[in-house]
Ligand code: HEC
């Protein structure tokens with residue numbers, strides 16, 4: 001232990017420099033494979049700086065040369081920019097084989113009339129598969145993935161009953177502009193006995209065996225300016241699509257869960273609640289959130305869900 005390690009004679013070559021008398025510098029050249037790999041990364045970096053976005057300059061950065069990417073922006077216009085991962089991804093999504101096929105087909109469907117789409121099994125199959133995804137993303141949170149809705153909150157789109165009309169034109173207008181389903185509250189207007197009478201009359205319209213005298217009193221309110229129900233629901237009580245007013249003569253209920261009640265008293269109670277509280281619920285407008293082609297696909301899809309009209 002009397003000798004320090006550094007003073008041992010060494011087999012390694014030194015550079016010939018010495019500090020503090022005996023501190024020497026070894027001359028260990030890097031392995032050549034390492035050195036060449038290092039030079040290669042330097043060359044790669046310089047090439048990369050030239051061709052790809054690389055160096056920050058003030059508030060911008062070098063864009064690189066000869067790396068243009070062309071893709072379609074959200075309005076369907078061709079757009080060319082320097083290379084960047086976002087545009088590269090968009091281009092790949094748009095130019096993949098299936099993407100090109102479905103875009104061409106989408107153009108075909110967008111150009112076709114509703115009559116042509118509805119009469120063409122191939123276009124209908126395409127529409128179903130495309131629209132199912134759009135519906136799932138945008139509509140299912142409220143209407144449910146099968147379109148069955150939630151009674152009282154969101155109407156059932158899978159039945160054959162429409163508040164705002166079930167033709168393709170009506171459905172398209174509903175999707176583009178949205179709707180406010182509004183019925184005033186009558187809880188302050190009528191007393192409990194009167195609400196009872198009106199509910200009895202409403203139930204009689206869909207074939208329920210209610211107290212005849214009560215129903216007559218209710219009818220007098222419904223069909224006159226006292227209640228004014230007929231303004232929106234019509235004298236026949238079949239509803240008015242310009243108001244989105246429900247048909248009260250069928251067995252289909254959108255707000256009052258009549259079919260869910262165990263007995264006639266329960267049904268009457270549920271109808272009474274709706275008359276007393278009124279209705280206010282909104283279907284949002286989609287024309288600024290979905291493209292015309294997407295609205296068209298959805299229109300056909302919803303039309304078919306509900307058996308069309
Ligand atoms: C201003 C128009 C308007 C008036 C007036 C009006 N309603 Fe309505 N009513 C509606 C609309 C619209 C709906 C459907 C709400 C929705 O879902 O968009 C509705 C729904 C109902 C429902 C629920 C139907 C269902 O399927 O669940 C009942 C019951 C009803 N109205 C009864 C009446 C009675 C009784 C009166 C009179 C006292 C009346 N309404 C007056 C517009 C009106």
Ligand code: HEC
Pocket residue numbers: 135138139140141142143153154155157161162163164165171174175179180181182244281282283284286298302
């Ligand atoms: C935020 C919840 C919500 C979303 C999301 C929504 N809706 Fe609605 N939708 C409603 C409500 C509430 C009504 C009922 C309006 C009324 O009472 O008149 C409605 C009504 C409708 C109607 C009219 C039904 C009839 O009987 O006339 C159609 C069709 C419809 N929605 C389709 C769609 C489609 C397609 C989408 C997706 C693009 C969608 N909705 C997204 C809440 C929603």
